[in-house]
Amino acid sequence: MNNTEGVISADQGIEVNSHGLNNNLGQISSAQGNIMLNARPRSLE
16 A cells, blocks of 8 residues: 555544555544554555
8 A cells, every 4th residue: 555645534443454555654543543554464654
């Protein structure tokens, strides 16, 4: 998943599952809930 300079947001919570995550300069946020990231088997950048 490529979120370079992008925004992933939610009010209650976020769950992201992908084979690798590039979040350079991107934003991932949740106003009230949890944020769960699973980028296996590759890495988070």
